[in-house]
Amino acid sequence: MKKANRKIKAIISLILVTMLSMMFTACSSQEDAKPQEKAEGADSKFGGTITVAQKMTPPHLDSDKSTDWAISSIMNHVYEGLFEFDANFEPQPHLAASYEITDGGKVYDVKLREEVLFHNGKEMTSEDVEASFNRWIKNNDAGNMVAPYFDKLEVVGPYEVKFMFKEPYAPFISVLGSHVSNQKLVIRPKELVEKFGDNIMDEHIGTGPYKFVEWVPDQQVVLERFDDYVASEKPASGLAGERIAYADKIVIKSVPEQSTRLAGVQTGEFQFAEEIPQDQYEIVESDPNAEPVIVTPDGMEMVIINCGAAPFNNINARRALASAIDMEELGRMMIGNENFWNVDGCIYPKGTVWYQENSGKGVYNNYDPAKAKELLKEAGYDGTPIVIVSGQDDKVEKQGAIALKGMLEKAGFNVELQLFDRPTVVEKRSKKEGWNLHLSYFYMACPDPQVEGAWTGTNAWISNWDDEDSRAMDEIFARMMKETDKDKRFEIVKEFYDKTWETLPYIKTVEYSRMHISNSELKGYANSCQPFFWNTWIEEE
Structure with missing residues (x-):
């Protein structure tokens, strides 16, 4: 992620709640309970x-x-x-x-x-x-x-x-x-x-x-x-x-x-406001009454794949999809300001116990439209339109879906983009038919990799993934659940990462930051x- 040349007044911290500290004994002393008291000299804060x-x-x-x-x-x-x-x-x-x-x-x-x-x-x-x-x-x-x-x-x-x-x-x-x-x-x-x-x-x-x-x-x-x-x-x-x-x-x-x-926030009516578009950063940064609060990296945009319907029930079609995506261009189209997004193949951010360097190497951010076309032929793709379902009110999701459509068409896919309000998107993607791809925001703050099993294994969430690979993934999560030794457990977590990039039940695109603002x-x-x-x-x- 590129660093801003200008001074960012925001408090920038890595907000990740991902590490499991598992020990057979983990204790802290009993605290003396007492109602909160005003600290000496702090009356003016109340x-x-x-x-x-x-x-x-x-x-x-x-x-x-x-x-x-x-x-x-x-x-x-x-x-x-x-x-x-x-x-x-x-x-x-x-x-x-x-x-x-x-x-x-x-x-x-x-x-x-x-x-x-x-x-x-x-x-x-x-x-x-x-x-x-x-x-x-x-x-x-x-x-x-x-x-x-x-x-x-x-x-x-x-x-x-x-x-x-x-x-x-x-x-x-x-x-x-x-x-x-x-x-x-x-x-x-x-x-x-x-x-x-x-x-x-x-x-x-x-x-x-x-x-x-x-x-x-x-x-x-x-x-x-x-x-x-x-x-x-x-x-x-x-x-x-x-x-x-x-x-x-x-x-x-x-x-x-x-x-x-x-x-x-600028007028003082609010002391804090959530989620201001990143393209407003310059305005906020220059305002003496407001300060940008940048949460980074906060989330990631994922391409959710309907693995139960053609053509993406074929692994080569999913590999063609991965080769067709230009992550850098997708980041520019979805987010814009390059201070607010980054490319990294690991679904846990750098600096956390679950981070793996070079996760997805050879697959993630390996843009190659020619290779995608070859893989499509191997998959037996017959030109049936690929349906991308997207929300029309979420700017990041909509812009990403438009960019994704163009990339897939360049790689030989026939693509139909359908834009709906949020309830309709949720309803459509809950079905096993009628859609193929959907861009979705995910927190990068899951408390433990075990949680990823809720949308990664056999018929998990909306993937409709059900084959030998999905059942092999289930077995990885079963072992992960039982292993209490932190180092041994991380080795199993790395198996999960490798299997994800090998089988592609979904594809991480870019990780990005949200911007809140506070009054001075x-x-x-x-x-x-x-x-x-x-x-x-x-x-x-």
């Missing part, structure tokens, strides 16, 4: 309202019942997990005090912090963890992934629980703390869980630094400081550690128009792929 302009409006606020990222961006302030990821990409005990892994990776013994209070004044105990976990494993996307291997939960005492598995389950701690798509297990009062059961909650009581006040659909969510919050005494790091609620209130507004989000009055903001506003205050200039 007070005021932080107003945030969010790109999307959530369908509801129940994280167990949706994968919508807008929910967790809001409710991370209200609910907390047993584990949270730190800035070094490791899951750390948060509401948990310590944990120990025994019986070859089949038993996780978790001790809880004591005297942690819910917003209703009730102390959190193991009964709340039990109720929250039972709801999570039944309703949550990540819980569903864990469920087939889980045996039972045992309440050992008021501040201790044991999670028991039928066989070793290496990614458990990382999955419990995952921030991706609302996967994290958050702890709610037992009474609240029993009241709503499997229904969507419209009451919210957590342990976080802010408590829920109101939600006006399509307009705003209001949170206010929880004065009796019991913070972790560990240093703040990523989503882990100490959380201080400096602002009296946080108001998160739904503002779909990017021009309104930008103008609101907002201080202490720690960059994250999901913005949060504890440890953040307003300083009037």
